[in-house]
Amino acid sequence: MDPIALPLLNDESPPPERADAARNRVKILDAAANLFTERNPRTVTMDDIAKAAGVGRGTLYRRYPDVGSIAVALLDQHERELQERLLRGEPPLGPGAPPAQRLGAFYTAMLELLETHANLVLGAETGGARFRTGAYQFWRVHVRALLTESGVAYPEPLVDALLAPLAAEVYQYQRERGLTPAQINAALQHLAGGVIDCAADSSS
Template identity: 45%
Template sequence: MSEPRSLPLLGGPPPERSDAARNREALLRAATDLVDHCGVEAVTMDAVAAKAGVGKGTVYRRFESREGLMAALLNHSETAWQAAVLSGPPPLGPGAPPMERLLAFGHSRIETNLKHADLITAAGHSGARAYAAMSFAAMHVRYLLTRLGVRGDVPILATSLLAPLEIAILHQQTHIEQIPVDRIQRGWAELVRRVVAAEPSAVMAP
């Protein structure tokens, strides 16, 4: 099984003219600045328009709704994260042994989802985006499990490893049960090792 390639995030914009693409990037930068300095709740279509120096109608034409704008910001972040997985420095990126990469993947996904928890909520139930993001993550985990010599039902095992990384579960653990993030990461690493140890086969080289 070969290293997965980055997936286009479904629900994203169609190909644009260069000027339209630049305008879109300017709006996303304005929205990102607002998120970074004021929080997700401060990001309104009016605020983004004012920050970017355009009319509110321009923002609506690009993203249709605030939820659409939040989804675009989330997709932008997801694209950058996928790039780090595929071509960034090890151990998240290529070059490290598969077990190290798998553990780094889980830790990074936990941190990224918690960092963007408010943005994920504001983006709503975007099934298209969620499917694309999950498809990339699933392919990557399947690839690493295969490199580790796991021969069981790899797609199901990969889904079992990915489920604890989703924001609904992370929110329950961190906000309601008050479990520290480092404990969650250690628990996920233990789960990974148990799954891999259940397969008595040699670990393949990275």
């Protein structure tokens, strides 16, 4: 049986939306996505988004309390798809592969997400919000379970260290320095294998 229990997916349908509210939501998300693409997401303000979307501040704040919550909403579908693959997808990303392979596959999938949506991730992590998002807690549970399965005696201190290279700011810095996604992924595969191999050696 796969030891990972990740209860953070919410399969409930959202409440019905009024037509005008739905139109405003789409305008807000589209405007924010464009701004996050054009600029450093950490320089985008709620006023910028309201102006670009053509909605009032009250309309914007009734739905989203801050810029980070808008970035989280934009990321939600992409992260849910990855969560679903971790829960029920094919191995090695999904259940059924050894912990080292699953951790390596998780790194690969996260780098693909960052390569495509790094600006959104950066926006969602504004102001230290990274550690408070449901997605980050989901990744923590997943990595901790893999470490436990591999025999790490005290997995908790390692979890955030293993997730640290996946911070959008770190990834963008590496890309700006000329590192390719393949090079970054190769380094993370070594990291995943090294951690699991050390755990196996210490328990033997």
